[in-house]
Amino acid sequence: MFEYAPAPESRSIxxxxxxxGLFVNGEWVDGEVRxxxxxxxxxxxxxxxxxxxxxxxxxxxxxxxxxxxxxxSRMPGRERxxxxxxxxxxxxxxxxxxxxxxxxxxxxPIRESRDVDVPLVAAHFFYYAGWADKLGYAGFxxxxxxxxxxxxxxxxxxxxxxxxWKIAPALACGNTVVLKPAETTPLTALVxxxxxxxxxxxxxxxNIVTGAGETGHALVxxxxxxxxAFTGSTEVGRAIAKSVAGTRKKVTLELGxxxxxxxxxxxPIDQAVExxxxxxxxxxxxxxxxxxxxxxxxxxxxxxxxxxKRRMALLRVGDPLDKNTDIGAINSAAQLERIRTLSDIxxxxxxxxxxxxxxxxxRGFWFAPTIFTxxxxxxxxxxxxxxxxxxxxxxxxxxxxxxxxxxxxPYGLSAGVWTDKGSRILWTADRLRAGVVWANTFNKFDPAxxxxxxxxxxxxxxxxxxxxxxxxxx
Amino acid sequence: MTATVQSALADIGxxxxxxxxxxxxxxxxxxxxxxxxxxxxxxRSIKTTAKAWAIDLAIRMVDLTTLEGADTPGKVRxxxxxxxxxxxxxxxxxxxxxxxxxxxxxxxAFEVLxxxxxxxxxxxTAFPSGQAPLEVKLAxxxxxxxxxxxxxxxxxxxxxxxxxxxxEVYDEIVAVKEASGTAHLKVILETGELVTYDNVxxxxxxxxxxxxxxxxxxxxxxxxxxxxxxxxxxxxxVRDFRAATGRQVGVKPAGGIRTTKDAIKYLVVVNETAxxxxxxxxxxxxxxxxxxNDLLMQRTKLTTGRYSGPDYFTVD
Numbered sequence: 001m002f003e004y005a006p007a008p009e010s011r012s013i014x015x016x017x018x019x020x021g022l023f024v025n026g027e028w029v030d031g032e033v034r035x036x037x038x039x040x041x042x043x044x045x046x047x048x049x050x051x052x053x054x055x056x057x058x059x060x061x062x063x064x065x066x067x068x069x070x071x072x073s074r075m076p077g078r079e080r081x082x083x084x085x086x087x088x089x090x091x092x093x094x095x096x097x098x099x100x101x102x103x104x105x106x107x108x109p110i111r112e113s114r115d116v117d118v119p120l121v122a123a124h125f126f127y128y129a130g131w132a133d134k135l136g137y138a139g140f141x142x143x144x145x146x147x148x149x150x151x152x153x154x155x156x157x158x159x160x161x162x163x164x165w166k167i168a169p170a171l172a173c174g175n176t177v178v179l180k181p182a183e184t185t186p187l188t189a190l191v192x193x194x195x196x197x198x199x200x201x202x203x204x205x206x207n208i209v210t211g212a213g214e215t216g217h218a219l220v221x222x223x224x225x226x227x228x229a230f231t232g233s234t235e236v237g238r239a240i241a242k243s244v245a246g247t248r249k250k251v252t253l254e255l256g257x258x259x260x261x262x263x264x265x266x267x268p269i270d271q272a273v274e275x276x277x278x279x280x281x282x283x284x285x286x287x288x289x290x291x292x293x294x295x296x297x298x299x300x301x302x303x304x305x306x307x308x309k310r311r312m313a314l315l316r317v318g319d320p321l322d323k324n325t326d327i328g329a330i331n332s333a334a335q336l337e338r339i340r341t342l343s344d345i346x347x348x349x350x351x352x353x354x355x356x357x358x359x360x361x362x363r364g365f366w367f368a369p370t371i372f373t374x375x376x377x378x379x380x381x382x383x384x385x386x387x388x389x390x391x392x393x394x395x396x397x398x399x400x401x402x403x404x405x406x407x408x409x410p411y412g413l414s415a416g417v418w419t420d421k422g423s424r425i426l427w428t429a430d431r432l433r434a435g436v437v438w439a440n441t442f443n444k445f446d447p448a449x450x451x452x453x454x455x456x457x458x459x460x461x462x463x464x465x466x467x468x469x470x471x472x473x474x
Numbered sequence: 475m476t477a478t479v480q481s482a483l484a485d486i487g488x489x490x491x492x493x494x495x496x497x498x499x500x501x502x503x504x505x506x507x508x509x510x511x512x513x514x515x516x517x518r519s520i521k522t523t524a525k526a527w528a529i530d531l532a533i534r535m536v537d538l539t540t541l542e543g544a545d546t547p548g549k550v551r552x553x554x555x556x557x558x559x560x561x562x563x564x565x566x567x568x569x570x571x572x573x574x575x576x577x578x579x580x581x582x583a584f585e586v587l588x589x590x591x592x593x594x595x596x597x598x599t600a601f602p603s604g605q606a607p608l609e610v611k612l613a614x615x616x617x618x619x620x621x622x623x624x625x626x627x628x629x630x631x632x633x634x635x636x637x638x639x640x641x642e643v644y645d646e647i648v649a650v651k652e653a654s655g656t657a658h659l660k661v662i663l664e665t666g667e668l669v670t671y672d673n674v675x676x677x678x679x680x681x682x683x684x685x686x687x688x689x690x691x692x693x694x695x696x697x698x699x700x701x702x703x704x705x706x707x708x709x710x711x712v713r714d715f716r717a718a719t720g721r722q723v724g725v726k727p728a729g730g731i732r733t734t735k736d737a738i739k740y741l742v743v744v745n746e747t748a749x750x751x752x753x754x755x756x757x758x759x760x761x762x763x764x765x766x767n768d769l770l771m772q773r774t775k776l777t778t779g780r781y782s783g784p785d786y787f788t789v790d
Contacts, residue, residue: 002528002745002753007519111517270710271507314746323519420502440504 004316007323009110014101016187019048022056022210023193025063026203031056035212037186040107041320041329041364049186051211057178057218060207064149064176065224067204073146073174077133084129084171086199091122094195098188102160103320105187107329107365108283110321120445121164124463127447128168131468135173138465144472146174147250148226151219153240154189155232156182156331157286157387163189165451165462166229167206173471175227176205180219182232183212184332217243225249227471231288234385234411234456252460252470254288254452256385257413260406261291261442262428264399265299267418271440273307276391279416279442281315281369284327285389286335288457289414291442293382294371294393295402301395305373313356315369327389330365339367339388346372346381351392377408385411399424403431412454416442435461483719487648487683493640497679503671503707512702518742525738529773530568532737532765533560534755537595537726539574539763541602541694547582550575554586556788561770563786564777570766571755572625576601577618584622595625595660599650602664602693604629608646615653626654627761629662629693630677636668640680647684660688660726663708666698671707678711688724690761699729700761702739709747725752728761734772737765 021028031050038045052060072080091098098121099114108117136142150170154162159181170177181189193208209215213236220228221243230240231254244251261279263272279291296304320328330336347353351372360366367388375382375392382392396402406415415434417425429437435453438444445451450466452458460470486496520528538557540549554573561567572593575583580596587594596618600606606614615626628650634642651659661681665674681689689708692699705727712723725748731737737760744752752758767787775781 001750002741003524004518004520005522005524007521115517267501268504268507269501271504271511274507274511323517420504440507 004324006319008319009100009103009321009323011100011104011321013097014104016047016101020050020186020190020210022050022052022060023190023206023208024056024060025067025207026197026201035183037105037184039104039364040184040331041361043363046105047187049190049210051183052209052215052218054218057209057215057222060178060209061149061151061219061222061224063204064178064207067202068146068149068176071202072171072176072205075174077135077174080171080174081129081132083199083201084125084132084168087195087201088122088125088129090195090198091118091125094191095119095122098160098191100321101191102188103328105185106156106159107320107331109325109328110323111325112283117158117161120447121160124164124168124447128172131169132172135468135472138468140469140472140474144173144474147471147473148175149224150175150177150227150229150471151222151225152177152179152229153216153220153232154179154181156185157283157288159185160188160192162231163192165231169462169467170229170471171205173468175471178207178209178219178225180209180211180216183210186210220244227251229470230254237458250470252452252462253458254460254462255456255458256411257288257290257453257457258293258383258385258409258411259289259291259414259416259434260293260295260409260432261416262295262402262406262418263297263300263304264402264417264419264421264424265297266420267300268420268440269300269303269307272418273304273311275416275418275440275442276308277311277315280391281327281389282443284330284367286331286387287443289436289443291414291416292386292391293406294391295396295405296393297402298395298397305393308371309354309356312369312371315356315358317358317366317368318361327369330367330388333365335387336365336367339386339390342381342384342386343370343390346375346379346390346392349379349381351375351379351381377405383409399428403428407431407433410456413457414438483683487641487644490639490641493644493680494638497640497676500675500679503675505671508671508707509703512706512743515706515743515746516702516739518739520738520742526773526776528738528741529734529769529776531753532734532741532760533769533773534568534571535759536570536766536769537572537574537728537759537761538570538766539694539728539761541574541576541597545576545579547579550579550582551586552788554583554592556766557592558587558590560766561773561787564774567770567773571759574627574761577614577621577623580618580621580623593625594623595627596623597627597629597693599628601627601629602695604631605633608649611646612649612653615650619653619655619657623657625658625660626650627660627662627690629664630681632664632667635673635677635680644680644684647681647686651685658687659685660690660724661686662690662693662728664693664696665691665700665704666696671703674704674707675711678708679715682712682715682721682723686723688726688759690726690728692727692729692761694729694761700727700731702743705740706743706747709744709752712752713748722751722757724757724759726759726761731760731762732764732768734768737769
């Protein structure tokens with residue numbers, strides 16, 4: 001066997017401060033309540049961060065309002081574009097530092113933060129920088145106006161990428177923002193605040209308030225916020241929808257998913273297996289559009305399953321900073337507990353559980369990649385979002401049955417279709433009730449492509465020309 | 475199970491229609507996906523002990539090759555000496571797997587290699603075009619074997635393959651295999667001329683069904699030689715073929731692999747596609763002429779901590 005020696009990325013490129021304040025009106029301010037953020041791979045405390053109180057959130061919203069009224073909304077689009085381009089370039093310059101920090105704080109493998117997250121972050125800023133002076137050509141009227149102050153709450157699975165999805169279009173359209181990163185992964189957002197300073201972004205245009213649920217609640221329910229954007233769990237999304245109901249706030253929600261990944265018998269099997277692995281084990285399965293329900297046509301079930309198990313045995317679980325790691329740490333103890341609970345329920349319900357032999361580190365939060373076979377639509381693991389490296393495998397006989405099962409879920413964020421036949425791709429994609437349908441690939445993101453869900457997966461679209469709509473008064 | 479599969483597979487070769495149905499019934503290869511997988515594997519970071527291990531393995535897998543019209547007995551002798559002792563300054567350095575020459579040079583190489591354990595490979599069957607009557611190809615093969623070659627690298631008739639005359643290609647491989655006697659038969663698919671990965675997978679299966687011991691990417695004489703994705707597809711084919719028949723077939727990428735970094739990428743692809751069973755000179759080879767010196771240079775760098783210039787290694 002070819003044992004790869006450890007190839008750790010150096011963490012010396014990152015300079016983590018012992019404590020961080022809030023980034024309000026272009027400056028760092030100390031907060032009242034402090035809490036810790038830990039490295040989920042080692043449980044080591046990385047830094048102390050502030051949990052913003054209601055009054056601190058209020059200060060941030062006021063700063064954003066002033067910046068909106070006095071500077072940002074009045075600035076010509078071509079001038080705003082310059083700032084966004086500058087931010088994008090600084091992100092590229094500091095790419096390695098951001099990737100290492102993201103892996104430290106989130107637990108995701110450096111291979112993904114380096115090759116996927118950070119390049120996409122820069123791409124989003126470049127993309128929306130390009131729109132800033134062309135909003136009149138986006139299809140929302142000749143002179144669409146910004147909305148005002150955007151209150152944005154983002155999750156812990158792609159901390160910096162979700163920040164980019166939120167901040168880049170908001171700024172391009174002339175809005176100012178107050179963004180709350182997740183309490184377990186605030187560090188890259190705080191470095192992003194430094195990047196805003198480095199780019200000489202006018203004070204108050206971007207404000208970062210760290211904290212947990214209460215901070216988020218204070219932000220989205222603040223009366224002077226005009227637009228709420230949230231990515232996270234369906235449960236929290238519901239609460240947000242309730243709290244803004246009856247107000248004039250515009251809302252976009254990007255929530256959970258339970259995506260079907262459909263493999264037809266004429267699929268390119270080796271690439272389909274790769275796509276299944278990428279669909280569910282990418283970012284430890286902490287992906288709202290993860291392909292967590294595999295639907296395989298019965299005639300190729302044995303072949304696909306054998307290939308999948310063989311491939312899973314090669315997955316390298318461990319130190320996120322090792323360049324050869326495929327699966328890193330689970331983001332938090334709470335999330336690990338949820339994954340364990342739902343997996344145990346899967347086994348109790350009678351599904352067959354399988355994981356490749358792999359050694360998990362002693363410290364930190366870890367879960368081996370797992371598949372459940374013999375799963376039916378009635379099983380909880382086939383219905384509820386697990387948000388971890390756990391795949392449910394189901395079978396089907398006819399294309400109509402595949403579509404029926406795929407759509408039989410409260411969610412509708414994404415889906416995958418694997419077949420060599422173009423007409424079957426179109427037939428299936430037409431019938432799938434999901435915001436994104438990938439054909440012969442999975443988990444592909446591009447700033448120019450809109451993303452968002454049906455049903456309990458939320459409403460609104462992010463990315464692309466469509467993503468501008470949420471930040472324009474149309 | 476395996477015996478039934480084998481007899482079923484033997485039946486397939488009896489007709490063009492049977493071969494066509496079988497080869498076109500293989501799962502397709504998605505080009506984008508295969509290339510992405512290869513690109514991902516190429517990002518594996520191989521350091522320290524793993525690198526040292528990989529370099530020595532790669533040296534043991536090199537088929538040191540000279541296939542020039544201008545080859546002389548002197549050059550072939552030098553190459554054979556190098557294959558036996560790649561680094562005269564370091565006796566711990568392993569020998570190469572084989573020396574690969576034109577049939578006319580086999581007697582020369584045989585003299586130098588005798589008793590060394592280094593195999594003697596010869597390209598036969600009207601290499602590199604394969605455009606000659608079957609009788610000529612068989613005579614070419616027999617001559618090489620008679621002169622001492624224990625490995626034959628044959629080229630398939632790409633013209634016949636591309637026009638769908640699979641039976642013709644199949645029969646030719648069967649005939650050359652027979653003419654090779656006990657020598658190992660490596661079947662060169664010339665993947666650069668087959669163009670699609672679907673064709674590569676079909677040609678791989680065709681060669682294995684017909685009895686090839688190795689499948690090899692290229693002659694090194696057309697612009698597109700070995701690539702990582704093509705090798706990945708071929709490794710999937712040998713893996714699936716063994717699962718279906720129980721018979722293991724080797725893989726040899728040839729042409730264009732010049733650096734240690736590239737060679738290690740190939741070893742990673744072998745490791746994570748066909749598996750550790752193929753990480754052995756019996757089952758994986760590099761057809762290369764310039765690769766060996768870079769491997770030696772990197773090997774010295776690992777042991778001494780310093781790079782030495784090209785002049786510290788023999789030119790051929």
